[in-house]
Amino acid sequence: MNAKTKTRANQTCLVKQCAAVGIVSRGLCQKCYYAARYLIREGKTSWEELQKLGLARATHAKLAESPLAVAFTKAKATAQVAQARKRTK
Numbered sequence: 650m651n652a653k654t655k656t657r658a659n660q661t662c663l664v665k666q667c668a669a670v671g672i673v674s675r676g677l678c679q680k681c682y683y684a685a686r687y688l689i690r691e692g693k694t695s696w697e698e699l700q701k702l703g704l705a706r707a708t709h710a711k712l713a714e715s716p717l718a719v720a721f722t723k724a725k726a727t728a729q730v731a732q733a734r735k736r737t738k
């Protein structure tokens with residue numbers, strides 16, 4: 650696609666025991682990325698936890714700062730506050 654995709658393809662997987670070359674997302678190779686997604690889907694972990702354990706990187710900072718991401722975080726927080734208020738009622 651572009652130069653960024655190329656450099657990512659030359660990076661090694663974040664997981665030391667793996668060290669495969671070629672990053673898909675979050676600093677992980679395809680195998681580890683799908684394994685992580687599987688664990689998250691199974692409810693065994695979350696991206697936040699994997700990040701804390703050093704087994705995944707945060708999503709692209711630019712994406713996290715995008716208008717949609719910011720609006721989403723805000724909307725979700727508002728929804729959670731509304732829900733919490735309902736519960737305490």
Ligand SMILES: [Zn+2]
Pocket residue numbers: 662663664667668669677678679680681682
């Ligand atoms: Zn890997």
